Amino acid sequence: MSATVPTAFQLYFGAGRPQHAAAQSEESEDLFFHSIELRNGTRKTTRHHRLDDLNALVQDLLPPHRPLEIMDVAVSSGISSAEWLVSLERAGIECHMLAGDAVVDAFLISLGRGLRALADKTGHLMQLDIAGEAVRLPPPRRRDRIRYMPFILLMKAAARLFGAQTRARSQSGNRPWRRLGITCQPLTLMSPSLRRLPQLRAVEDDILVNTSYAQRFHVVRAANILNRAYFDVVTLERMLLNLRARLLPGGMLIVCRTNESGVNHATVFALGDDGRFRASARLNEGSEIADLVLQLPPTSHRDAAPHSGQTSSDYRK
Ligand SMILES: C[S@@+](CC[C@H](N)C(=O)[O-])C[C@H]1O[C@@H](n2cnc3c(N)ncnc32)[C@H](O)[C@@H]1O
Known part of the structure; x- marks a missing residue:
């Protein structure tokens, strides 16, 4: 029997979480993140084990520094980062890994036990939970968009009640807040299994606007984010400039896209002294944006990916 999409409440707070077969809970976790x-x-x-062949390819190409400072960006549940870290540790490669994603801090807003919504800190709703059933947002079918509209409007209003507190989450830890009978429970939107890997640090990081990691890493990986289907060329170049600025001299950038059949197409780039990238290895057909990476202008003051007031929320698939 195939798994159904779990609600955030089921995934993070245990109710109804499948206790049997680990494979089934992996599948339901993957379904949850796919629905967000x-x-x-x-x-x-x-998906679990999505990047195994990329991890194997990269292992022999890594820069010689130890401990190796690695950043994996746009990691979603972080499961691919966790699997990469475990494989590096098994190979005896000493490293520190930071896993970033545009949305890590999330909130479960509950109106009693029957109605819940998962929101980011701007109040954007990512899932409705009606009596334990997960509703994807926005609902793909028109009739469901109409059917669930009253619940969506109600939960958006509820999320607005906590607006200022959610934006200041870093000061509040994991304590739930209550107001007018509504509860707001902070949660980290990563795989619950990451709790077993405290050495993997997760941070909220929008690669279009966050310039706070200048020259920090020997290796940066961007898998399934720098896709032409997601962003226009100008946005991709700004993200690339920002990621290049995060690399130490001689660093490595890994760009991968997994196609619909699950095949990884990736290119490994080495950063030269002139600030230009060179392709040093390829998996299958290589990255679909290899030309953009190779044509980036040499390092200059523009590398801090200046923020023009636009955020990545302004871009759509
Ligand atoms: C398709 S998932 C890729 C997950 C993982 N890297 C993999 O390959 O399995 C894309 C992720 O990019 C994140 N994302 C979208 N825009 C982003 C941005 N501007 N900065 C950082 N992460 C972003 C999304 O939250 C999502 O988790």
Whole structure:
């Protein structure tokens, strides 16, 4: 029997979570993240063991520094980062890994036990939970958009009640808040299995606007985010400039896209002294944006990916 999409409440707070077969809980977790759509129109789609062949390819190409400083961006549930970290540790490669995603801090807003919504800190709703049944947002079918509209409007209003507190989440830890009979429970929108891997740090990081990691990493990986289907060329170039600025001299950038059949097409780039990338390895057909990476202008003051007031929420798939 195939798994149904779990609600955020079931996934994070245990109720109804399948206790049997680990494979089934992996499947339901993957279904959950696939069902989540961000404000900028990208999805949190990921899958266990999605990048195993990429991990194997990269292992022999890594820069010699130890501990190796690695950042995996746009990681969704973080499961691919966790699997990569475990494989590096098994190979005896000493490293620190930071996993970033545009939305990590999320909130479960509950109106009693029968109606819940998963929201980001801007109040964007990512899932409705009606009596334990997950409703994808926006609902794909027109008739469901009409049917669920009253619940969506109600939960948007409820999310607005907590607006200021959700934006200041970092000061509040994991305590739930209550107001007018509505509860707002903070949660980290990553795989619950990551709790077993405390050495993997997760951060909220929008790669279009966050310039706070200048020259911090030997390796940066961007898998299933720098896709032409998600962003226009100007946006992709700004993201690339930002990721390049995060690399230490001689660093490595890995760009991958998994196609609909699950095949990974990736290119590994090495950063030269002149600030230009060179392709050093390829998996299958290579990255679909290899030309953009190779044509980036040499390093200059523009590399901090200046923020023009636009956020990645302005871009859609
Ligand atoms: C398709 S998933 C890829 C997950 C994982 N890297 C993989 O390959 O399985 C895309 C992820 O990018 C994140 N994302 C979208 N826009 C982003 C941005 N501007 N900065 C960082 N992450 C972003 C989404 O939240 C989502 O988790």
